[in-house]
Amino acid sequence: MSIKTSVLSELLQAVPQLRTQIYFKSSLTALSHAMEDQVLATAAENPLLIASFQRESFYRQEANRYRRLARQSNQVYVLAAAETDFSNASEDYETIAFDPQQDGLRYEWHLVVIARHYTTCLVCRERQNPALELYSAELPVSFDMDPARQFEGIWTSDREVSHIAADILLQRIAAYRPELQTKISQVQRYFGLFRFSRSAASSTKSTRQVIAKQQSLSEQVDSDPFVQRLVTYLQASQYKLLKAYGSIALQERKERLVNSITAAIRRGSDTGQPLHPQEILKVAVQQLGQAVYASRCIIYRAQSTDTTATISHDVSSSVPLLSGQTVPLQQNPLFQTVVQQQEQVYIADTQTNEQISSSQALAAFVEQAAIHSWLIVPILYQGKLLGVIELHHCGATTYQWPKDDVALVEAIATQVGATLIQAEAYTNLEDLNQQLEALDRTRSNLIAITGHELRTPLSTIQVCLESLATEPDMPLELQQVMLNTALADSERMRKLIQDFLTLSNLESGGIQWHLESLPLEECISLAISRIRTRTIAEDLPEIVIQVPETLPLVRVDGDWLVEVIAKLLDNACKFTPANGQITIDAHCHDRQMVEVTVADTGRGIEPKRLEVVFDRFYQEEGALRRTAGGTGLGLAICRQIVNNWGGQIWAESAGKNQGSQFHFTVPISENRQEQSLVTSG
Template sequence: MSIKTSVVSELLQALPQLRTQIYFKSSLTALSHAMEDQVLAAMTENPLLIASFQRESFYRQEANRYHRLAQKSNQVYVLAAAETDFSNASEEYETVAFDPYQDALRHEWHLVVISQHYTTCLVCRERQNPALELYSAELPVSFDIDPARQFEGIWTSDREASHIAADILLQRILTYRPELRTKINQAQRDFGLLRFSSRASSTSTRKVVGKQRSSQRVDSDPFVQRLVTYLQASQYKLLKAYGSIALQERKERLVNSITAAIRRGSDSGQPLHPQEILKVAVQQLGKAVYASRCLIYRAQSTDATATISHEFVSSAEVSSLIGKKLPLRQNPLFQEVLQQQERVYVADTHSDERIGTSQVLSTVVEQWAIRSWLMVPIFYQGKLLGIIELHHCGETTYQWQKDDTALVEAIATQIGATLIQAEAYANLEDLNQQLEALDRTRSNLIAITGHELRTPLSTIQVCLESLASEPDMPLELQQVMLNTALADSERMRKLIQDFLTLSNLESGRIQWHLESLPLEECISLAISRTRTRTSAEDLPEIVIQIPQELPLVRVDGDWLVEVISKLLDNACKFTPTDGQIMIAARCNGSQMLEVIVADTGRGIEPNRLEVVFDRFYQEEGALRRTAGGTGLGLAICRQIVNSWGGQIWAESAGKDRGSQFHFTVPISENRHEQMSLVTSG
């Protein structure tokens, strides 16, 4: 049986001059007990008492009191929604089980007492309180939130209001228990009740009756009024305390989640990852704060756009923005955040002037279905690190509570400090790696210079001592001694020259003389230099594969020849004489030209493809090398190529399977000069 009508609504319709008030459940309990105690204290009264308890569990808490009340009156009626064994019955008093799903009484709380000398009426309906539901979900089990439930209704001793409320409830009882009609009719006669339907159809009769009964009004006990006021104030403070505890608990949970993400990184010995922190934070914050969509992204004051990488959406109906670009430079809300350095809130995007006057924001709101918008900056010591955004998507607007905004701002502060800490940790790891690399460089430098300088010096010393001490030495042997000393002195000169070259490159002291040149010319000069330094029988075959009409390159010619020469020397060093070295070139996009020096030599292990460009790197170790060299050639090549905006890298299929060295150089933009050179050629 569906009865949607509210008793409170019917009473207000009959007496529109009544004004409702807000009561906590604890206040209603105190009022009800006061009204019941008034009945129990009466000596000869036989009043009518009607109580509605919402649910059977609430009735069971008061069952003992109603056994005592039934001894004072034979007109006691108790209504409740059945949960276990509560049912329609006529024992010490009448019990009425109403429909727990279809009757509006499941949301209401009523107590009406009518006697010959006084009346009291308490008629209330429960208010929906989302904040209370949120608190109850967040608070520990030990907290009892039930007394803080809020009701809206009327408490009065006015006889007319009490009679109308009693009549409405008696008609509801007859709906469920029509067999009580005789008893209820007797109560109506004994207490002078009129049917609500006849009273509603006769306005003049209602006014006369109201006037007569108003004269019989009894003022409620001032002590009860003061008690209720005290309970209301105390319950309000308690509710605020609950809210504060819940908010603090939510903050701590979010902070703990972020801290756990940090700890996972640090405990594993790996650098902290800011992206992992943002990923955890957006999920936890999105669940804690009511929002259709929660975004956290990195942003700086000079950024034109931001790419969304971390997001929480409340349901599948809310579109995802992962991978989307959010405009910043042309975003008035973002610019307002930068200027004010505080959160920006848009209550209704459909009516906000900032949205209406910005084509960019209007497009964003329409595409992403944003109705209410909260943007909270992530600052650390005045530096913008990122943004937290909350979107409410739907037909209606949404007002985030102060507790919600305070929570978001607290988390923004925590994220800012955490990001700085993570970046500092990552920077520290980079510094540690650099220090380790420097230490390796120092060790290699000591070993290599000790070997590369001491060995030729020892040879030179032996040769010179022999020439000085043996004047009768044959001319042929003297020439051998001189040639050996000259060769080792040249070896030392090259070592020192490589040291100076790398130092100048790393310190930026090289003056580049860039010009547009054909690549073929530089390759020819590099091959000639290599052949001059190496005998023909020791050189492997060198093959050149350069396509015709190759564009000019914008480089310093001498240094480009140096790069190709060092790569050729390196290839010759590790390729047998029956092997092959190939030099090729091709366009790498519209801005760069790629040069490849490939050989069929000993190859490089995959895990060493990056470190071969380190200073003083020697594949066989510093003191047991068969190929010689300082280990600075590839490091010098990398410095030269990087200075021109190019890249250099190595590829190899593995040991004894050859290797390929690639580098890129910029293509000349002087097309007229290129055409002239091609024509003259």
């Protein structure tokens, strides 16, 4: 059987003037032990003692004390919810087992002592404590949260109140164990207990008189002042302990979230991969979504000068997600407040907020996201705004986030800010390392190029000049050969130095461009003439030009376009035999660009090297063992020139000995009148 009613409720109904108090479990434990010690100290009393435990496990902690109490009295009754071996029994004292799932006693804690010269009564019901549930879920297993449990009830030494409480409990005991009715009747007669029932309380004059007497007695001071002060001290100490537990739990939650974000950093750094700020944001919003109550938790990157931001990550309990959607910033007075004050902004009710209603874009976003209460926390680092964390409450009523939750969000925002800066610094460091590696390769190539391209012609020039100086009788024909060789090598050195200077000026932006509308075929002819003046005619492969007459004018700097074509032709001539062929083709790439192709039937390029051929100092054969001349700067110069006028340059080849094709684009002139004059002429 089970009885679902509350003993405390029945007691308060019988004596309405009683006022309950809130007790922590540690206080109740101290009071219970004091009441039991009073029984142990007065052996001749043979008092009535009734104790009710919520669970058998709690009873087992006190079982030895009750064996000692049973030696002082034969009227000891213990009630508990059976878990393992607790049952109805009459051994050292009477034990009464009640249903742990259905009986109202499972929420209550009772201890009533009635003797001839004193009485004490403790009747309490456990309170639901959301904070305790939160802390117990967050704290490590090693922490004992049991002392923080709270109870509401009565502790008094008033005899009449104690008698009523004892009578209510004895009725329950008799209901559970009818065989004890004779023993219960004896103790009731011995202590003069009266039978109390709600029906009798409402129907008999004598009962009403008794209750009136109890009401007048309950107004009297019913406990020793020292005991009252002791209980007050215990309560205050327990309150401080609960606050300390709460602080520890909050700190543990912060550390756990920070550790999760830090773990994301370590996953990147341990593998040697660049850190990803988006991964950090994802971890932060997921952890916050689990730790803090909110209908929706979102996070996004934003700077103070941005007009809009895109929500990168969010989590939601029961409302639609907003990932990928745009948040207005420029016309967002809340965001501007965050930027100016650099602290969190809380909107209790978005429906009545004037800042939201004054911004059409912001009001539309609030309506779309169904936000009722809104918390906006900036992600800052040294006063610089890096992003924003938002908590949305989308319920029918407003919601105020607890201070601990707000402090937690702000702590995570601070950590995310530092982490983002660290991730960006790591990424920048990777870029700098790559640049340093490129500079180191450039330095090595420069040394190799300088050693080969400068030392070799200098040695030749020196030998030629020394021969001319020391051999006055040298035949004129041989002297001419010496002079021609020295002049050729000096030209080679001049070209190397000129290429160095040209590339340096192009990369530093030191070139002044003189754009004009020109026919492409004219530039091609000038480039071919330049090549033929530098090279013996019989050494050149056949050059074929395939440029349509209807090709539009191009808008370029003519000298630099000739330089690009000449260098591409020079490159093709180096790797194409004299019996090969070079083709220059041009056609409209689209309405804005003309595509020019310089194709050859030479040695070709391996597919994996099609990109690196445009790097500075690249030499396919190697700087110290190549058979073709050059500095390895020509294609790098071409790329810089083409990129400066908004074009593109790329290479294609089927592989070794399959020939190669170099393509680049130049912008079409927008001067249609000038084009028509050139065409008609």
